[in-house]
Amino acid sequence: MIRNAMTIDVEDYYQVSAFEPHVSRDDWDALPARIERNLHRILDILDERGVSATFFTLGWVAERHSGLIRELVQRGHELASHGYAHVRVNRQDRGTFLEDARRTKCLLEDIAGIEVNGYRAASYSIDDSTPWAHEVLRETGYRYSSSVYPIRHDHYGVPDAPRFVFHPIPGDDVFIEVPISTVEIRSRRFPCGGGGYFRLYPYSLSRWAFGQLNHIENQAGIFYFHPWEIDPEQPRIPGLSPKTRFRHYLNLARMESRWRKLLSDFHWDRMDRIFLSMPAGTQGNSA
Template identity: 60%
Template sequence: MEDSGPISNALSVDVEDYFQVSAFAGHIDRADWDRLPHRVERNTDRILQLFADHGARATFFVLGWVADRYPDLVRRLADNGHEVASHGYGHIRVDEQSPEEFRADVQRAKALLEDTSGQAVRGYRAASFSIGRDSTWAFDVLREEGHRYSSSVNPIRHDLYGMPEAPRFAHAPAGGDLIEVPVSTVEAGGRNLPCGGGGFFRLLPYAYFRWGLRRINRREGRPAVFYFHPWEIDPEQPRQRGVALRTRFRHYVNLHRTEPRLRRLLDDFRWERMDRIFLEEEQA
């Protein structure tokens, strides 16, 4: 690891399978999920080994649907010292649910993950960062259901999600005691530019992310928040036919580059679980 200073950054994984991404929601019927080839367990186990090789700890935002089918995987995450957090149960966007539907989904996922992992589930990440300016009511639901933090806002402009006016760093929405921890961005020219992972990590040069994370650590003195998905290290995953060109590009671009880049990222920076960085910081 190069000298990146004393700051540990928050590493996170959204545990879902390739066919569950929101971009495929209009193309793959939920009723077909169990009939499709599942690759999430093997891919997540590869990530566990990758993290072990680098001595990294992370937060895994696990989809309840996945935990129902692969409970031993959830237990392996916990047994290896990682945080098990919630990605909801059915990977439904917050802005496509009523408050009552959202609460039921949150309750179901939290109870399942706690029973399976033996850990208290304190963190939540919405499908596709779908807490936006018209769905901030979700923060109250998460707090009432016992979550301590959310990582559900991406403070950028994007056609599928984003709340660019939101704070770039951890904050308490509406003055409550729930913390929102956005994925990382860098500010340039009056705009927030993404540098927290996801598809951008596959699309843009690695040097850009190293520059952005260093800037957050060194110039702003803050921990960065980075995320990716198990399917992003799987270039052999089944290809979906009939999807729009933009969707196909976003999902499949540079999948073969993700794992080598992750190895560089793990070497270049210090990484830790989200709860240990943000909740312990709040308690200090």
Template identity: 55%
Template sequence: MTKPGTNGKGIVNALTIDVEDYFQVSALAPHFPKDVWNDTPCRVEKNVHRILEMLHEHGATGTFFTLGWIAERYPKLVRQIVAEGHELASHGYGHQRASDQTPEAFLADITLAKVVLEDISGCLVQGYRAPSFSVGASNPWAHDCIETAGYAYSSSVYPVKHDHYGVPDAPRFTYPVGQGLLEIPITTVRRFGRNWPVGGGGYFRLLPYSLSAWGIDKVNHEDRKPAIFYFHPWEIDPGQPVVREASAKTRFRHYVNLERTEARLNRLLQDFAWGRMDEVFLQAAKQSV
């Protein structure tokens, strides 16, 4: 496969990393309540350092949607992300699903996260992604809160059908959700009357690499749009503790093919051109006005 960034068509996709530790994943929340987070050994710093090395090796940049809780504990890591040319964005403060909060609590969480990230990094934070893509039909007020908090874009909607998230009938590509806010959904391909996920996460680990690459290539060349891909630092960490008390379904989803993810990501970085969300989407939006 020819890298789209060098095939004469100039398509650069957006690479995104949701910076959270393994024990902060929504599916493992019953086993790691917030009052034990401070006493749980973190692995995120080492994993993010490895990701930064990978991106440097491939000459790629990306957007790091970072928890405020993580930023407060690893401020040097946050500054390193920015110093190496990547975009710093918000994943909220405490990794609580937007759909599980009141509008007031949600606004307070995402406002605090923005303040923390900007104070530590010294740069403007324009993007937000809700934990577990938890913005949808049940909480239409969430976009109003995101705009009120001062963000320029959200990447909180996944237009697929899933048992924990998803808005299958949402637009597949960037759309306005307020006076000054854009929603930038995770990438899907449209086949057989439905949207199919090709934007990363557990699907990238579970399914063959060729399916993700095929889908991204289809979006680039059939839809003539940049794709968005996401993953987590814990997904390149097969040595993380196994939570055996979790359900079989949760264990499968969380641990499947962790040992293969880093090699697949290296292949993805080689096969496609990657950049930051703000440069891929916000600059394009401004140019189209």
């Protein structure tokens, strides 16, 4: 039985990268928060289905909702880092990123009282312009990253990266990168790991893609989404471009029911239990 990784990127609706030109970080505290309501809904559904997941959490959110962070750990989920304030890695230099990665890890560990092993970059922003990023994560005590999307996209992506777990640091066989899931059709890669793609595609296509990963390629899939994606009543941000508005608000009302189907149709677990427990020799560069 292949277990797939269920992951949630813990950020509120106003913190997405596409909203940066419209919502200042200085204004985040003044906006109505939806994260507690949405995250409790997700936790309850996971409990109903008996699924444990990994929550890649912003340090900014954890500081303001520490009880919620402790609760998700108490419910048996993995707490991991999403950086402090959703700043893309490729907009930081090495020193700034090192400080952010270390600060967020220490903050989450102090709040939850557990070790934090995993990291996911804002908007999958570890790419060819940040060759030092994985080394920094290793240096600051993380054991894995899930920050590479091996596709071509207008905002992110490393299209020639391996599709499955690999060691990104030359000479290091401990630290791993776990890329977001894709499928290949006639030598072309297509994203299937969640987020906006999951809301855009018919559910049958997403189910087929995870079936391909599990039953044809014999690989674990990685699925991700955000708490705001199950919240069709979230406040609307004014001034968005048609593309940004379409991507963010598309099919929000259908997301929860689709996600419930995905939970039922496949087997799920935390990132650390799946990938950090892999036997030696199974974490090689898999293209």
